[in-house]
Amino acid sequence: MAEKKRLSRRKFVGRAALGGAALAGGGLAYSLFRRGPSPAYPERWLDTVRPSAGFGGPRRNIVLINADDLGYGDLSCYGARAIETPHIDGVAREGVRFTDFHACDSVCTPSRAGLLTGRYPVRMMLDTPLQPEGQPLARRAVVRLGYALGRIGLLDLAARQGSAGLHPAEITLAEALRSGGYRTGMVGKWHLGDFSHDPSFNPLRHGFDSFFGVPYSNDMHPFPLYKDEELVDPDVLDQSVLTKLYTAEAIRFIEAAGEDPFFLYFAHTFPHRPLAASEDFTGRSAAGLYGDAVQEVDWSVGRVLEALDSSGLAEDTMVFFTSDNGPWYQGSPGAFRGRKGQAFEGGHRVPFLARAPGLIPAGSVCEAPAVNLDLFPTCLAAAGLELPEDRIIDGMDIMPLLTGASGQSPHEYLYLYHEGELEGVRSGNWKYFRSTSHYTWPLPVNKRLGGLVNHINGPLPLLLDLSSDPGEAYNLAERFPDVVESLDAAMTAWEAQVDADPLGFLR
Secondary structure (H helix, E strand, O other): OHHHHHHHHHHHHHHHHHHHHHHHOHHHHHHHHOOOOOOOOOOOOOOOOOEOOOOOOOOOEEEEEEEOOOOOOOOHHHOOOOOOOHHHHHHHHHOEEEOOEEOOOOOHHHHHHHHHHOOOHHHHOOOOOOOOOOOOHHHHHHHHHHHHHHHOOHHHOOOOOOOOEOOOOOOOHHHHHHHOOOEEEEEEEOOOEOOOOOHHHOHHHHOOOEEEEEOOOOOOOOOOEEEOOEEEEOOOOOHHHHHHHHHHHHHHHHHOOOOOOEEEEEEOOOOOOOOOOOOOOOOOOOOHHHHHHHHHHHHHHHHHHHHHHHOOOHHHEEEEEEEOOOOOOOOOOOOOOOOOOOOOHHHHEOOEEEEOOOOOOOOEEEOOOEEHHHHHHHHHHHOOEOOOOOEOOOOOOOHHHHHOOOOOOOOOOEEEEEOOEEEEEEEOOEEEEOOOEEOOOOOOEEOOOOOHHHHHHOOOOEEEEOOOOOOOOOOOOOOOHHHHHHHHHHHHHHHHHHHHOOOOEOO
16 A cells, blocks of 8 residues: 555556646746746945943853754654653753744745844745755656645746845845854855855855855755765764764864854754664654654754853853754654644744843743744844844844843744745634645645645634634634734735835845
């Protein structure tokens, strides 16, 4: 039976590719394979971040650890029973645990773009997972066709091509902090442009002084490993070595600390599939290989914290831990509906923990909504730096939430995107959907494909009250038409604002 299913899927993928090419034809077929045009950024932009006037606080080191496809319910401190994460739990005990923290998108590339810039990824046209330039043509065709079908339909197949990677006009957290005197380093997964084919996308060209890691997700091939801009391994075949290699490099970066503060962005490859764990961790968890991979990530966090302690840097360092989106085929979204690739809570509500001795109260819990876009302005504020003046920064400074000075979210609205389409909005405890989608390789399925997902998810629009219904099970749209009207108007106004200045540059 399993063999029949695999054969059926193979046939489907092949027919989809052939059918897509036939439907597209000529110039449209070419659009499936070509790299999309870069956004029309202004020819000149400010690239400076100025010191804040009157800043008198200490400039702490910053360590930002970002897991890949880790679910809200995959950590012990968030209720996991099959997976043990004592080191990550320790960050919660010694700092703050957020219960309503979100990635700005439910898939990798857009989430990471927002995390590092503080801007909604739609402003950068980075709204789908970027594909390697070196992938086989057939796979690229199917993937591109799938995103075109899911996002805009056949009639507009070539209308919107996303960016090939992070544009040099975008200011990353690393660039901003480096301008303020920070030493910057990155370890792990980038996925903001295939620098193995275009070196301009290498993290070293976007504010990092050092880099050790991979250009994209571990299910993409070939899967090369780089040290700075030098190729270390053209195709990592044994991925079980990655977490330990990453961890050793992160520790070397920390141990090289001098007088200046540092920023370390540690982006794990796991638990993204295909799963792998080293021999020391294989078979260790009650959650299979997925749990083994998570427990090795937990070990890695412990080694990083140990390096901070042994170097005498722990008291002067802010540590953040989060995930880029919800779990994919395995993993736990906790009590929430949906998984990776959906705007339901399970797709983008993620763990978020922060520790900063003497600043963040130990053992505290924050229930206010926040989003990974907020880390850009928060880290800049902590470093005594002003936000860039020439562009819209969508994130907010959440230092009052971290320290317990406030329990109120700074956001009036959080906008929910899927492949560049605005599907819904969150305001307070209300969540409103105008459309819904589901991410599945190779063809993302949404409302345009015969109403399949709407049949699964129920009639639209959806209005959900997360205070009484965190599992998003009950549609209240008919009962509260005034709320529907208000949130729909907010979405329309936001779309008009983005349409008027798609890149969000203040010209």
